[in-house]
Amino acid sequence: MSNKPIYAHLLPPSWKTQVATWLEEDAPSFDYGGFVVGEAEREAFLFGKGSQRAVLAGVPFFTEVFEQLGCKVEWHVQEGEEFDPIKHVATVRGKARLLLLGERVALNLLARCSGIATKSKRILDNARSYGYTGVIAGTRKTTPGFRLVEKYGMRVGGVDPHRHDLSSMIMLKDNHIWSCGSITAAIAQARSVGGFSLLLDVEVRNEKEAEEAIEAGADVIMLDNMEGDELVSVARRLKEKWSGKRKFLFESSGNITESNLRERAINEIDILSTSAVHQSVQHIDFSLKIQQPRDQ
Template identity: 80%
Template sequence: MASSTIPSYAHLLPPSWKTQVTAWLAEDTPSFDYGGFVVGEDEREAFLLGKGKQTAVLAGVPFVNEIFAQLGCTVEWHLKEGETFEPVKRVATVRGPARHLLLGERVALNLLARCSGIATKSKRIKDLARGYGFKGIIAGTRKTTPGFRLVEKYGMIVGGIDPHRHDLSSMIMLKDNHIWSSGSITAAIEQARSVGGFSLLLDVEVQSEEEADEAIAAGADVIMLDNIEGAELVGVAQRLKERWGAPGKGKKFLLETSGNITENNLQERAINEIDILSTSVVHQSVQHIDFSLKLQIPKKA
């Protein structure tokens, strides 16, 4: 009988991710731990506090667990990943040698701040879009920080949105430079299909309705209507679906809107003529969530 237990988001992580944690710790303490010298290694308890000025989503739990595990410490979480919390909240208790707690402190807090910030913003954008009646997919983009993509994409997933393609190998995306270099949309699609095979979706960026027609006719799976907004976006999307969904056409494709999407113009872009709304607003220039780690002074006997 199938288990009813909901899998942890940590089950998504690849076998190689723990080596990244080792590298982060090595970067933060490349030689001597001068501050740790004065602290010692007596067993201590520290409270991990979620602060800031807003309700936030907790994200980054497995990374924080591994940071402290590599330092011989343990983390007891008082919230589940993906839950929201109000400031100031004790989200976890960390236990271990005092020096080791401080070795992991800044690495863990920086990671948790950004991952939770992305999850919080992702949830906000999704909630706003749903409030406007949008039923399609909200997705992040590949405009992530080099070396930190795994954490940022993870934060999007915890926040409840689609992470979009993870890298250049996980989906074929043809943008303006690919098309110009190939000579045409049709030529670019044909060349990409010849090596990508049947297993990869093909997403093509277009600048006009005419280019969208060419991409659909050539067999694109997803049509990204780049920087087409307002009434024009609605009209283009409606005409494409009517034209290519008509009897005898039988073309299956998704329409995606992207480019210059903010909270201020989200309502006009979150329309149900569109299947996918992709934006970098969920991870670029995101406000981080403030966390702190406070060592507790032992009670005198």
């Protein structure tokens, strides 16, 4: 029995209805091309192309597209594995018009999800090569209606997807604090409704605000847009001061990219959160090619 994780087991019951919605969006009326090709049983090869080694991600979404259309998918590469182009990644079997009906939706899902997984793995591998032992995380700066796929790609690529929505962790940013009057007051109000089961992440601008957040009981202190020596010295001083008194994590966020990751990947910081793993990510190129019948 394989010990490799099956990421599809993470998905909520609602995800298959999203696939149906995506198919409906792509074919809201007549399928003229499908009328042309008809119902002959055909076999199509899925090729991973492009110019780079890539991580395969989005397998359950791709498979579900075709299963909803009555087609079958056989995978030749396991999700989470890397492959070199050009690679025969999967074979899809079904009626010609149904293969083509699902083609673009399935390819778009796979291309985006694999692109995020590939970028996530690359950034995580780079951080580890620099000696960083903490958590690399994404952000909530995802595409409305497509968050599940993007967060899934981060997970397959090995990074932490961070909070999925406003309900999965309490995060107090500058607007929350200014509207409430102070960090201490904002934390107190959040704790009164969030209870014991939700972590509380508070964004701060300087050492004084960080200390206030720690004293008020925040679980995660986001040292937003701090860099270099300031970031290291603030984190080091506060960890030493509060050692044995409070348990908390430091998070660094804001303008973390592949190009400056080496400078930001310092072990005084427990979490590095960056939208670089999912925003403006290059898609992985895939194509689906229907094969000619062997007797022709």
